[in-house]
Amino acid sequence: MSAILGEQAAPSDRQPQVALFPFLKLIGVRPVSKQSSHIFSEDAVIMALGTLWLLSYFGVRFYLESNPDLARGARIGLAFIPTPIFALFLWRFIQGIRSADELERRIQLEGLAVAFPLGVLLLTTLGLVQRATELKFEDWSYNHVWPMFVIFYIFGQAFARKRYQ
Amino acid sequence: MKNGLKVLRAELNWSQAELADRVGVSRQTINAIETGKYDPSLPLAFALSRLFAKPLESIFFPNGDGV
Numbered sequence A: 001m002s003a004i005l006g007e008q009a010a011p012s013d014r015q016p017q018v019a020l021f022p023f024l025k026l027i028g029v030r031p032v033s034k035q036s037s038h039i040f041s042e043d044a045v046i047m048a049l050g051t052l053w054l055l056s057y058f059g060v061r062f063y064l065e066s067n068p069d070l071a072r073g074a075r076i077g078l079a080f081i082p083t084p085i086f087a088l089f090l091w092r093f094i095q096g097i098r099s100a101d102e103l104e105r106r107i108q109l110e111g112l113a114v115a116f117p118l119g120v121l122l123l124t125t126l127g128l129v130q131r132a133t134e135l136k137f138e139d140w141s142y143n144h145v146w147p148m149f150v151i152f153y154i155f156g157q158a159f160a161r162k163r164y165q
Numbered sequence B: 001m002k003n004g005l006k007v008l009r010a011e012l013n014w015s016q017a018e019l020a021d022r023v024g025v026s027r028q029t030i031n032a033i034e035t036g037k038y039d040p041s042l043p044l045a046f047a048l049s050r051l052f053a054k055p056l057e058s059i060f061f062p063n064g065d066g067v
Helices: A022-026 A036-066 A072-079 A082-098 A102-132 A142-163 B005-011 B016-023 B027-034 B042-052
Strands: none
Touching: A036 A072, A036 A082, A082 A102, A102 A142, A102 B027, B005 B016, B005 B027, B016 B027, B016 B042
């Protein structure tokens, strides 16, 4: 708070001002950054957790597809393996957002304001298409929908960030 | 809302990064304020006012439409 009020605080006393936005980094969009060395470590943790979740997701998915004869309970149990990893990722990600400065938080909000309606549009349209015709699991399923949310998030972030550049 | 932040900063020969560091925000935030793309929150506006030792209304002033 002292930094916000303009008092001189030692750099080590300050909270990192910038959250990590790993998906943006994947496409080379530079996040708002003030203390790069501090941010990097926070970014690295969140990036590592995000990567770990992706690896666990695709690992479980591959295993389930390769072993269709597994018992139902075991299959369901395996399906939940990525969940705690994502929860940890989310926890650190929210921490990053909370420590971001006010413009970065605005950008996050505006990015989500774009991404969320696009997600709703996708789901409602898919629901109608599914009523209109039969969709094959291989063509369109939850496996294919969630990456679209990531893309919407990236698009919303880039759109909002460009506005303030 | 317009502002005279860039002039005040130049008078003190501060970079955007230096000013950002003094008020605890990112350089991008200072840049967005200076270019009029972002209106700062009241706490940040007061922090800038305090830093430059000038009243708010001499740093920030409304556009022609009063906003």
